[in-house]
Amino acid sequence: MPTSWQLECLKARIQSLDREIKRVADKEHPYTEPDTIYRALLRVLDSWGTHFDEARDLVPTDTDSMLDPVFKRVAIEVDKVFRVFGLADRVDSARIPFEILRSLAWAATELLDEQCKIVVRLDTAYNYSITSFRRMFEQLNWGKFWAETAENHSDSEPRKSTVLVLGFPSPDASAILLHALAAHELGHEILDRYHSEIERIRVRLLNDAKGVYRDQLEEYILDNMRRGGGVSRDDAYEKARQQLEVRLDNACSKWISEIWSDLVAIRLVGPASLAAFDRVTLNEGSPSDSHPSGLLRRRVAERYVREKMPHIAEDPICSSVFLSPATSLSERQLSPSSQLLKTLYPLLDYVCTRSLDPLSNVLDQVASPNRQQIYLGKSGAPRGISGQLGSSKCCPGQRRYQAV
Numbered sequence: 127m128p129t130s131w132q133l134e135c136l137k138a139r140i141q142s143l144d145r146e147i148k149r150v151a152d153k154e155h156p157y158t159e160p161d162t163i164y165r166a167l168l169r170v171l172d173s174w175g176t177h178f179d180e181a182r183d184l185v186p187t188d189t190d191s192m193l194d195p196v197f198k199r200v201a202i203e204v205d206k207v208f209r210v211f212g213l214a215d216r217v218d219s220a221r222i223p224f225e226i227l228r229s230l231a232w233a234a235t236e237l238l239d240e241q242c243k244i245v246v247r248l249d250t251a252y253n254y255s256i257t258s259f260r261r262m263f264e265q266l267n268w269g270k271f272w273a274e275t276a277e278n279h280s281d282s283e284p285r286k287s288t289v290l291v292l293g294f295p296s297p298d299a300s301a302i303l304l305h306a307l308a309a310h311e312l313g314h315e316i317l318d319r320y321h322s323e324i325e326r327i328r329v330r331l332l333n334d335a336k337g338v339y340r341d342q343l344e345e346y347i348l349d350n351m352r353r354g355g356g357v358s359r360d361d362a363y364e365k366a367r368q369q370l371e372v373r374l375d376n377a378c379s380k381w382i383s384e385i386w387s388d389l390v391a392i393r394l395v396g397p398a399s400l401a402a403f404d405r406v407t408l409n410e411g412s413p414s415d416s417h418p419s420g421l422l423r424r425r426v427a428e429r430y431v432r433e434k435m436p437h438i439a440e441d442p443i444c445s446s447v448f449l450s451p452a453t454s455l456s457e458r459q460l461s462p463s464s465q466l467l468k469t470l471y472p473l474l475d476y477v478c479t480r481s482l483d484p485l486s487n488v489l490d491q492v493a494s495p496n497r498q499q500i501y502l503g504k505s506g507a508p509r510g511i512s513g514q515l516g517s518s519k520c521c522p523g524q525r526r527y528q529a530v
């Protein structure tokens with residue numbers, strides 16, 4: 127049960143966080159894109175602050191045990207607001223290449239089929255990421271606060287809208303190549319649009335793989351049965367089997383998500399995405415629960431380029447990207463560290479390698495400047511990625527550009 131002092135501290139935290147978000151939101155800056163995030167966070171904070179005050183008014187004393195669950199819940203939510211605010215703060219550094227914001231925003235709007243604003247944050251971690259704040263708010267059960275704020279700040283017709291926060295490493299603020307990774311990160315967001323189709327592919331291939339690697343899976347289950355405390359052999363077997371299934375399912379989802387995002391990136395910007403990948407990571411091999419090995423990813427990406435974009439695969443400059451040192455390392459040198467992954471790696475490799483053709487079919491629905499044209503309207507304002515290669519949608523007088 128919280129003491130009166132702890133309740134006062136929580137109240138003070140809510141008030142100081144509220145003041146800080148307002149201070150940042152009201153600061154003079156030329157870009158208004160982060161405002162939706164700040165306003166939505168203030169709504170979340172206001173809602174939990176009100177809930178907290180009402181609970182204190184309802185109970186006779188601060189030492190009433192009824193306040194305990196409210197205190198814990200509000201403390202958790204305030205902590206989440208603080209963490210989400212941290213992701214959106216520091217987005218107005220003079221070192222940010224603001225010129226990429228508009229082009230990235232209209233490409234994302236077209237690809238994700240929702241109104242997208244972009245803000246950029248320089249990260250201290252050597253990482254490149256894109257986070258959709260609409261999706262984050264929904265995952266945190268704050269979806270209604272986002273919807274209400276977005277509606278009030280909408281400058282277009284009512285439509286699903288988000289703010290994408292692009293984080294990239296501070297030391298490489300001026301490295302244009304790195305922004306090819308935006309295509310991979312957008313791939314993770316685009317996956318949401320085709321989730322059911324991709325999930326069907328994953329489940330089918332995983333079932334196939336379980337049949338092919340049945341003996342290895344069986345051996346792993348038998349090696350990892352935990353008996354004792356009167357647990358029967360059947361129960362121990364079933365528990366080990368279920369644990370393996372859960373881990374396998376999670377890893378497979380994440381690996382397919384990475385392969386899909388790599389293919390989206392190749393489709394959008396070609397081998398530049400692989401070149402950028404080399405720039406941010408020196409890790410060429412080892413797979414983990416969340417990521418396939420660099421070697422497997424490069425192999426699948428290369429096959430996709432050769433099958434779908436042979437003109438790019440044959441270009442001497444582009445093809446040099448595939449001559450990574452990773453290709454000279456043997457699979458054995460890249461073997462995973464954990465015993466579980468040693469069992470799972472061939473199975474997940476099987477799924478990812480065979481996912482190329484079915485994923486390619488889904489991917490054909492994603493617009494691409496490498497296969498299509500980008501049109502600029504008479505005003506010169508970008509109109510999005512649209513139209514077919516060589517189509518006559520380009521009106522007389524409009525300029526037509528081949529994207530790179």
Ligand SMILES: [Zn+2]
Nearest residue numbers: 310314384387
């Ligand atoms: Zn990824």
